[in-house]
Amino acid sequence: MDLHLSNSDYSQSGLSHKEESLVPSSVFREYDIRGLANSEITNEFALSLGVALGELALSQDHQMFFVGRDARLSSPSLTVALCSGLKAAGCHVINLGEVTTPIVNFAIEHDPICKSGVMVTASHNPATYNGFKIIFDGKVISGQQLQQLESALRSNNFSPEASAPQITKGFISQYCQHIVSNSSIDRSFKIVIDAGNSVAGPIAVDLFKRLGCAVVPLYCDIDGSFPNHEPNPSVEKNLQDLIAKVASTGSDLGFAYDGDGDRLVVISGNGTIIWPDKLIMIFARDLLAKTPGGDIVFDIKSSMRLKELVIECGGLPTVCKTGHSHIRKAVRDQNALLGGEFSGHIFFNDRWGGFDDGLYAGMRLLEILCQQHNGRIKTLDEIVCEFKTSSYSPEILIPIPDEKKFLLMDSLQTNCVFVGGKIIRLDGMRVEYAGGWGLIRASNTTPNLTLRFEADDDIQLAAIKTRFRRELNPFIDQLEDYI
Structure with a gap:
């Protein structure tokens, strides 16, 4: 109902x-x-x-x-x-x-x-x-x-x-016990957990200790003023302490959580940020090997490599508007195996309830890292290296007041033509070219416009950014400070 x-x-x-x-x-x-x-x-x-x-x-x-x-x-x-x-x-x-x-x-x-x-x-x-x-x-x-x-x-x-x-x-103990009893992790990992002093900290530490991990807590004590950094793992500067702690402790992985524990960003053993669309690629390949032909849902901000991989693995890709509610509804409506978005919401719908859960996603990653390949276990860095590379930007935020951002997007939708590109208006404007794409949309949670770019190589990435600057300059002041 x-x-x-x-x-x-x-x-x-x-x-x-x-x-x-x-x-x-x-x-x-x-x-x-x-x-x-x-x-x-x-x-x-x-x-x-x-x-x-x-x-x-x-x-x-x-x-x-x-x-x-x-x-x-x-x-x-x-x-x-x-x-x-x-x-x-x-x-x-x-x-x-x-x-x-x-x-x-x-x-x-x-x-x-x-x-x-x-x-x-x-x-x-x-x-x-x-x-x-x-x-x-x-x-x-x-x-x-x-x-x-x-x-x-x-x-x-x-x-x-x-x-x-x-x-x-x-429900905390019941939740942790349910995850542990339905997991298959047969080796110990050393992981650093950075919860940004959010509620996720103590719960994540408890869960991963129960899963047999050696846990290094970083900002896992609760402090609602968030004194160390905002609990937003999609912002690269908020990950720097975690990257340093993974290196200094010789840990296998770092897990970064947001303010309410439904998002995850991962740091690999060599200090690389594994953005969520890359995590979704790892999860999708694993799930489609077991359930060929399954649906995989992801948002408009996600890498073009994700769609390519889902098709290569025999899956059915569905692109959604950004937003956890949009992904969750699509996963439910299509009975998809998996959903996810670039900000770190990941929805498992095979052995889990189809809702986004950063802690559960961390457990599923550890399960994959326990799998043997020709008698040996691969590191996360080795798994990521198996995927086709691209050049990409992080998510770029341009501050625009809430009362103006949607009006500005309407103006851009009306006036920008992006000659030579295919404009997808599912959520803002994603403009696709032969060798990459760019996106501009209004954030639904913060007073910002958000942009992201991806291309086959650095030269094409720079060319797409130049096209966007040319189109957007008449409407956005000091655009050169951002792209």
Whole structure:
């Protein structure tokens, strides 16, 4: 069952009764609710959200929610307010405490009754942000459903009842034990874990020790101010301490996690960053060897080499809009073996529940690294060297205010022609040439435009960047500072 919201039932007529400052439109993103804590995401907002969600759930015979939170300093009070709203609406609340988003998904998957949940988190955003990821009947609420929820929140038509019960339940040990009991790792690895002081740290250390690894913790103590670096592993500067620690400790691998544990970036033994689209190639090849003809889903930012590899391995590639909710829905709709995106969300749907989980993805990588090839075990660096190379850029971020970025993208869509290229408008503009591609799109989680480039070699990469500079220069100031 989907969350069905009717604009006739929850109209905008309540705007005069509820100030815009309580329900700022800017916090309703493409696939979650996210904004500045204490100014946009307030305890009053969380309370109202809880009431709105609770009453809408009860109208469809859903009476129970799991609620988890990340380690941000604002998360405890927001969680209390959210739970109060849910209970006031008449819903039962199971408080999971400080957990990762995958543990909320795991709880929903394994509980026989409760199939909805809310995670209080702003994922990889800075410590000053917070937000809510909402799962209803096992599906992520996103896009139009979030916009309709905004209308419902503004309507002020809710009539809370007496408070319903709340219980506290721990799922961390059950989650770790389930992964361990369903794994096949027959050698010990020395791994460095960098969680950026996020909630993922202690859970990841516990899990990989249970898997027999020698764990070197790096920023795994919880500190919601994120004093060492933001928990965003897709930004290269945030990986430098991890790269150095892998080298200084002689470790086999480094695992970098985000603020709520659903993303993973890996550092190889020789200090190379293994970006997630390369990880997806490793996982796809392994899965397709066992299940030929399977579907593999990935986002518009991913390498052209990924699509080539899936086809070579007999799989069916599907390209999606960027965003964990889009990938998750496509994996579910197509019953795909695997989904993933360049930011590090990886969705296993063979032995796992089809939701993104950075810790579980780390375990699956270790399983592959245990496999023997002609009597010997390959390192991660050796496996990566088997793939066809390309020249590529990291993800490039150009700061643009949230209220302007989509308008700017509309202007680019209208005015840029990219002569000689094939423009794919699935999500922004991905322009494909004979020897590579470039992408520009609006981020749905941060006030940025994002760009990425890839080509067969450095010469073609530089040529594609030049074409983009020529097209974008009239619209973006100081573009030369970025590409």
